[in-house]
Amino acid sequence: MIFVTGDTHGLQDFRKLHIFAGENQFLTKKDFVIIAGDCGAVWSNETLVGNLRYYKELPFTVLFIDGNHENFDLLNSFPEEIWNGGRVHKIRPDLIHLMRGQVFEIEGKTIFTFGGATSIDREYLVAGRSWWKSELPTVEEFDEGMANLKRYGNKIDYIITHACGQRALAYPAIRALAGRKGGCPEVKLLSAFEDTADFKHWYFGHFHTDARLSGKYTAIFDNVVELGMDNVKLMKGRNYL
Numbered sequence: 001m002i003f004v005t006g007d008t009h010g011l012q013d014f015r016k017l018h019i020f021a022g023e024n025q026f027l028t029k030k031d032f033v034i035i036a037g038d039c040g041a042v043w044s045n046e047t048l049v050g051n052l053r054y055y056k057e058l059p060f061t062v063l064f065i066d067g068n069h070e071n072f073d074l075l076n077s078f079p080e081e082i083w084n085g086g087r088v089h090k091i092r093p094d095l096i097h098l099m100r101g102q103v104f105e106i107e108g109k110t111i112f113t114f115g116g117a118t119s120i121d122r123e124y125l126v127a128g129r130s131w132w133k134s135e136l137p138t139v140e141e142f143d144e145g146m147a148n149l150k151r152y153g154n155k156i157d158y159i160i161t162h163a164c165g166q167r168a169l170a171y172p173a174i175r176a177l178a179g180r181k182g183g184c185p186e187v188k189l190l191s192a193f194e195d196t197a198d199f200k201h202w203y204f205g206h207f208h209t210d211a212r213l214s215g216k217y218t219a220i221f222d223n224v225v226e227l228g229m230d231n232v233k234l235m236k237g238r239n240y241l
Contacts, residue, residue, distance in 0.1 A: 001031045002107055003060075004160060006205040006221035007038035007067060011051055013222075020224045021058050029094055031060040032106065034227075036205035036220055037067030037115050037162025042075045042091060052092060061094040066115035067162040067206065072134035086113070086148075098160075100137055101145030103152055109227065110156040112197065114145055117163040117206055118184035142189050149197055158227060159202040164217070165190035168204065173211040174219060181206070201228060 008014050017033065041055060041064070042048065055062055066075065075097060078089040086102030098104060098113040105111075116137040125131035149156065163186045169178055181187075194202075203218050211219045218225070 001027065002109065002111075002227040003031075003033045003224050004036060004203045004220060004227055005033060005224040006036050006210075006219075007069075007208065008035055008040060009038055009069060010040035010043055010047060011054065012040070014054060016222055016224060017058060017062070018054075021060065025059065027060045029059070029061050032063050033058075033060050033224060034098070034111075034160055035062065035064035036160055036203055037065050037117065038069045038205060039064035039067070039097075040069055041095060042078075042097070043071045044074070048074075052095065055095045056092065058094070061096070063096050063098055065098050065113045065160060065162060066100070066135075068117040068119045068135040070132070070135070072132040073128065076134070100141040101143075101148055103148045103156055109158060110152060111227075112145070112149065112156045112159045112193070112199070114141075114159070114161045114190065114193065116141075117186055118181070120180045120184070137186055137189055142192070145193065146196065149193070154196055155198040157200050159193065159197065159199050161190055161202070161204045162206045163187060163190060164202070164204040164206070164219075165192075165194040167191070167194050168202070168213060168217045168219070171211075171213040171217070173209065173213060174207055177207045177209060203227075 084104045084106050086104040087099040089097040100114050103110055103112050119131055122131045169182050201216055203220050207219055208221045209219050210221050210223045
Protein backbone atom coordinates (compact mmCIF):
# COMPACT_ATOMS: atom_id res chain seq x y z
CA MET A 1 0.00 0.00 0.00
CA ILE A 2 1.11 3.58 -0.63
CA PHE A 3 0.11 6.56 1.50
CA VAL A 4 1.00 10.24 1.37
CA THR A 5 1.24 12.88 4.09
CA GLY A 6 2.57 16.39 4.56
CA ASP A 7 5.58 18.04 6.14
CA THR A 8 7.13 16.42 9.20
CA HIS A 9 9.97 18.90 9.94
CA GLY A 10 12.22 16.35 11.59
CA LEU A 11 10.50 15.32 14.81
CA GLN A 12 8.43 18.50 15.14
CA ASP A 13 5.48 17.06 13.20
CA PHE A 14 6.60 13.44 13.27
CA ARG A 15 4.00 12.20 15.76
CA LYS A 16 1.36 11.85 13.06
CA LEU A 17 3.45 9.02 11.60
CA HIS A 18 3.68 7.36 15.00
CA ILE A 19 -0.08 7.59 15.51
CA PHE A 20 -0.79 6.41 11.97
CA ALA A 21 1.45 3.40 12.59
CA GLY A 22 -0.42 2.59 15.79
CA GLU A 23 -3.77 2.79 13.99
CA ASN A 24 -2.58 0.55 11.14
CA GLN A 25 -0.54 -2.20 12.73
CA PHE A 26 -1.03 -4.50 9.73
CA LEU A 27 1.43 -2.41 7.69
CA THR A 28 4.93 -3.72 6.97
CA LYS A 29 8.17 -2.40 5.50
CA LYS A 30 6.74 -3.38 2.09
CA ASP A 31 4.19 -0.55 2.52
CA PHE A 32 5.14 3.08 1.88
CA VAL A 33 4.31 6.49 3.33
CA ILE A 34 5.50 9.39 1.17
CA ILE A 35 6.22 12.74 2.84
CA ALA A 36 5.47 15.66 0.50
CA GLY A 37 8.53 17.72 1.39
CA ASP A 38 10.07 19.29 4.51
CA CYS A 39 10.84 15.88 5.93
CA GLY A 40 13.79 17.30 7.87
CA ALA A 41 15.06 13.87 8.91
CA VAL A 42 18.47 14.65 7.43
CA TRP A 43 19.26 17.89 9.22
CA SER A 44 22.57 17.41 11.08
CA ASN A 45 24.97 14.67 12.09
CA GLU A 46 23.37 14.75 15.53
CA THR A 47 19.87 14.13 14.17
CA LEU A 48 21.18 11.28 12.03
CA VAL A 49 22.33 9.60 15.22
CA GLY A 50 19.47 10.57 17.50
CA ASN A 51 16.35 10.91 15.35
CA LEU A 52 16.56 8.30 12.62
CA ARG A 53 15.86 5.54 15.14
CA TYR A 54 12.26 6.78 15.26
CA TYR A 55 11.94 6.12 11.53
CA LYS A 56 13.45 2.66 11.98
CA GLU A 57 10.77 1.85 14.55
CA LEU A 58 7.93 2.60 12.11
CA PRO A 59 6.39 -0.54 10.59
CA PHE A 60 6.40 0.94 7.06
CA THR A 61 9.03 2.41 4.74
CA VAL A 62 9.21 6.21 4.55
CA LEU A 63 9.82 7.87 1.20
CA PHE A 64 10.20 11.64 0.97
CA ILE A 65 10.70 14.42 -1.49
CA ASP A 66 12.63 17.47 -0.37
CA GLY A 67 10.98 20.73 0.56
CA ASN A 68 12.69 23.97 1.42
CA HIS A 69 13.52 23.13 5.05
CA GLU A 70 16.18 20.49 4.43
CA ASN A 71 19.95 20.38 4.93
CA PHE A 72 20.76 19.95 1.25
CA ASP A 73 24.52 19.72 1.80
CA LEU A 74 24.04 16.72 4.07
CA LEU A 75 21.23 15.22 2.01
CA ASN A 76 23.25 15.37 -1.20
CA SER A 77 26.26 13.77 0.50
CA PHE A 78 24.48 10.41 0.50
CA PRO A 79 25.30 8.10 -2.44
CA GLU A 80 22.88 8.33 -5.34
CA GLU A 81 21.35 5.18 -6.80
CA ILE A 82 18.49 4.03 -9.00
CA TRP A 83 15.45 2.68 -7.17
CA ASN A 84 12.21 1.63 -8.86
CA GLY A 85 13.18 3.53 -12.00
CA GLY A 86 14.24 6.87 -10.53
CA ARG A 87 17.19 8.51 -8.79
CA VAL A 88 17.23 8.42 -4.99
CA HIS A 89 19.37 9.01 -1.92
CA LYS A 90 18.95 5.95 0.27
CA ILE A 91 19.39 7.32 3.79
CA ARG A 92 18.45 3.96 5.27
CA PRO A 93 16.84 0.92 3.64
CA ASP A 94 13.51 2.19 5.02
CA LEU A 95 14.11 5.95 4.59
CA ILE A 96 14.58 7.04 0.98
CA HIS A 97 14.80 10.49 -0.63
CA LEU A 98 12.98 10.62 -3.99
CA MET A 99 14.90 13.13 -6.09
CA ARG A 100 13.49 15.88 -8.30
CA GLY A 101 12.12 15.23 -11.74
CA GLN A 102 11.94 11.44 -11.40
CA VAL A 103 9.27 8.92 -12.31
CA PHE A 104 9.04 5.94 -9.96
CA GLU A 105 7.16 2.72 -10.59
CA ILE A 106 5.84 1.51 -7.23
CA GLU A 107 3.20 -1.17 -6.79
CA GLY A 108 2.10 -0.79 -10.41
CA LYS A 109 1.71 3.00 -10.11
CA THR A 110 3.80 5.70 -11.80
CA ILE A 111 4.67 8.60 -9.52
CA PHE A 112 6.38 11.82 -10.65
CA THR A 113 8.26 13.68 -7.91
CA PHE A 114 9.56 17.22 -7.81
CA GLY A 115 10.70 18.70 -4.50
CA GLY A 116 11.99 22.12 -3.57
CA ALA A 117 10.46 25.49 -2.76
CA THR A 118 11.34 29.00 -1.64
CA SER A 119 11.86 29.83 2.04
CA ILE A 120 10.08 33.16 2.26
CA ASP A 121 11.63 33.64 5.73
CA ARG A 122 15.21 33.16 4.48
CA GLU A 123 16.16 36.70 5.55
CA TYR A 124 15.98 35.39 9.11
CA LEU A 125 17.92 32.19 8.36
CA VAL A 126 21.64 31.46 8.15
CA ALA A 127 23.17 30.18 4.91
CA GLY A 128 24.64 26.72 5.36
CA ARG A 129 23.03 26.29 8.77
CA SER A 130 19.29 26.81 8.42
CA TRP A 131 18.95 27.76 4.74
CA TRP A 132 20.47 26.37 1.55
CA LYS A 133 20.43 27.79 -1.95
CA SER A 134 19.70 24.29 -3.27
CA GLU A 135 16.14 24.59 -1.95
CA LEU A 136 15.23 26.10 -5.33
CA PRO A 137 14.85 23.75 -8.30
CA THR A 138 17.27 24.29 -11.15
CA VAL A 139 16.69 24.48 -14.89
CA GLU A 140 18.61 21.20 -15.22
CA GLU A 141 16.23 19.47 -12.78
CA PHE A 142 13.25 20.89 -14.63
CA ASP A 143 14.63 19.66 -17.96
CA GLU A 144 15.25 16.22 -16.48
CA GLY A 145 11.68 16.15 -15.21
CA MET A 146 10.32 17.03 -18.62
CA ALA A 147 12.50 14.38 -20.27
CA ASN A 148 11.33 11.71 -17.81
CA LEU A 149 7.69 12.63 -18.37
CA LYS A 150 8.26 12.34 -22.11
CA ARG A 151 9.61 8.79 -21.61
CA TYR A 152 6.17 7.92 -20.27
CA GLY A 153 4.34 9.71 -23.06
CA ASN A 154 3.63 12.58 -20.59
CA LYS A 155 1.15 10.30 -18.85
CA ILE A 156 1.67 9.22 -15.23
CA ASP A 157 -0.63 8.26 -12.39
CA TYR A 158 0.38 10.67 -9.61
CA ILE A 159 2.41 13.79 -9.01
CA ILE A 160 3.86 14.58 -5.58
CA THR A 161 5.51 17.94 -4.97
CA HIS A 162 6.20 20.27 -2.07
CA ALA A 163 4.95 23.51 -3.62
CA CYS A 164 2.23 23.70 -6.27
CA GLY A 165 1.44 25.30 -9.62
CA GLN A 166 -0.88 28.12 -10.57
CA ARG A 167 -3.99 25.99 -10.98
CA ALA A 168 -3.86 24.75 -7.40
CA LEU A 169 -3.07 28.26 -6.18
CA ALA A 170 -6.30 29.45 -7.79
CA TYR A 171 -8.37 27.53 -5.23
CA PRO A 172 -9.51 29.76 -2.35
CA ALA A 173 -8.30 27.30 0.29
CA ILE A 174 -4.73 27.68 -0.96
CA ARG A 175 -4.86 31.24 -2.28
CA ALA A 176 -5.73 32.48 1.21
CA LEU A 177 -2.60 30.80 2.61
CA ALA A 178 -0.18 31.46 -0.23
CA GLY A 179 0.84 35.05 0.48
CA ARG A 180 4.32 35.61 -0.92
CA LYS A 181 4.59 31.90 -1.78
CA GLY A 182 2.28 32.51 -4.72
CA GLY A 183 4.94 34.56 -6.48
CA CYS A 184 7.84 32.18 -5.96
CA PRO A 185 9.82 30.95 -9.01
CA GLU A 186 9.03 27.26 -8.47
CA VAL A 187 5.35 27.97 -9.16
CA LYS A 188 6.18 28.69 -12.80
CA LEU A 189 8.12 25.43 -13.15
CA LEU A 190 5.37 23.36 -11.57
CA SER A 191 2.77 25.07 -13.76
CA ALA A 192 4.69 23.84 -16.80
CA PHE A 193 4.35 20.27 -15.51
CA GLU A 194 0.61 20.91 -15.07
CA ASP A 195 0.38 21.95 -18.70
CA THR A 196 2.42 18.97 -19.92
CA ALA A 197 1.43 15.94 -17.88
CA ASP A 198 -1.73 13.86 -18.02
CA PHE A 199 -2.16 12.68 -14.43
CA LYS A 200 -4.82 11.25 -12.13
CA HIS A 201 -4.03 13.22 -8.97
CA TRP A 202 -1.52 15.73 -7.60
CA TYR A 203 -0.56 15.91 -3.90
CA PHE A 204 1.48 18.71 -2.34
CA GLY A 205 2.53 19.96 1.11
CA HIS A 206 4.12 23.30 2.02
CA PHE A 207 0.94 25.14 3.07
CA HIS A 208 0.33 23.29 6.35
CA THR A 209 -3.29 22.55 5.54
CA ASP A 210 -5.44 19.59 4.54
CA ALA A 211 -7.81 20.23 1.66
CA ARG A 212 -9.14 18.22 -1.26
CA LEU A 213 -9.29 20.99 -3.82
CA SER A 214 -10.86 19.01 -6.65
CA GLY A 215 -10.81 15.59 -8.23
CA LYS A 216 -7.17 16.22 -9.18
CA TYR A 217 -5.51 18.23 -6.38
CA THR A 218 -5.00 17.62 -2.67
CA ALA A 219 -3.08 19.75 -0.19
CA ILE A 220 -1.81 17.53 2.61
CA PHE A 221 -0.36 18.16 6.06
CA ASP A 222 -1.77 16.38 9.14
CA ASN A 223 -3.65 13.65 7.33
CA VAL A 224 -2.18 10.43 6.02
CA VAL A 225 -4.21 9.27 3.02
CA GLU A 226 -3.97 6.30 0.70
CA LEU A 227 -2.67 7.27 -2.70
CA GLY A 228 -5.44 7.58 -5.25
CA MET A 229 -8.34 6.84 -2.89
CA ASP A 230 -11.04 9.32 -3.92
CA ASN A 231 -13.31 8.30 -1.06
CA VAL A 232 -10.87 9.35 1.68
CA LYS A 233 -12.33 12.09 3.82
CA LEU A 234 -9.82 14.77 4.78
CA MET A 235 -10.36 15.62 8.41
CA LYS A 236 -10.17 19.37 8.59
CA GLY A 237 -8.58 20.67 11.73
CA ARG A 238 -7.36 17.27 12.90
CA ASN A 239 -3.93 17.77 14.39
CA TYR A 240 -1.89 14.77 15.43
CA LEU A 241 0.22 16.96 17.69
